Amino acid sequence: MWAKALGQVLLLGGLWWIAQRLATLLALPLSGGIVGLGLLVALLLSGVVKPAWVEAGAELILGNMLLYFIPLVVSVVQYTDLLEHEGLKLLVAIGVGFLSVMLVTACVVELICQQIRKRRYGKLTDVRRDRLTLSSQVS
Template identity: 40%
Template sequence: MNPVIHKTLRLLAELAVLLGLFLLGGQLAAWFGWPIPGGVMGLALLLVLFATGAVKPATLQRGAGLLMAEMLLFFIPALMSLLDYGSLLRSEGWRILLVIALSTLLVMVVTAVTVELVCRWRLRHEP
């Protein structure tokens, strides 16, 4: 098979798996009545698949890489909707920015601490 066609088909298959997990996550959240977005549920399902070894992270690397490279496109609709709320941003904008800044900082700190703890744990448990 042509290598270009093979890579394209593999990329499409990986994207289909990721989309399927997203849709399944949304469906599970709807079935259980949980107020959790489908994307978060899909990521939880993906984590379970990775943790159990059912799927290797390298299996979805191309599809995830493409989505990560184009991530900015996913935020454009949210940014454009801010134009509808100009008065809210003028009156409460500083509070919104404060929440965004603090939550971003918190995510970065928790991620760094988690990575550090996992690295230390792996070093202790290496053969």
């Protein structure tokens, strides 16, 4: 179990590393993490990468997400003067950024859900039409 999850974490890390190099090489205005996420989504949608190949690794990473924020907390403690003078500006910037990310994420999820519903509805209507055609031919 752990070996599988660790292998998947290495796969995700390798994908991130490739995306980081690609973003740097092409001088993209996006970080390697964003490029990697787009690359992973494209690979998942195309079927090149199966969800089961990265699921355990992604769960391991998400389950330990708190550990990634420890350096951030240490940095906040080191820069108390900055927070005293620019704290409100930082809070507003973080709040606006957070709300923007949440809004865009919600819109993208809703768009994808709508597309999935349309596909399922289309398949359902095709099956019903085929059944009606078949039943009318039999009669």
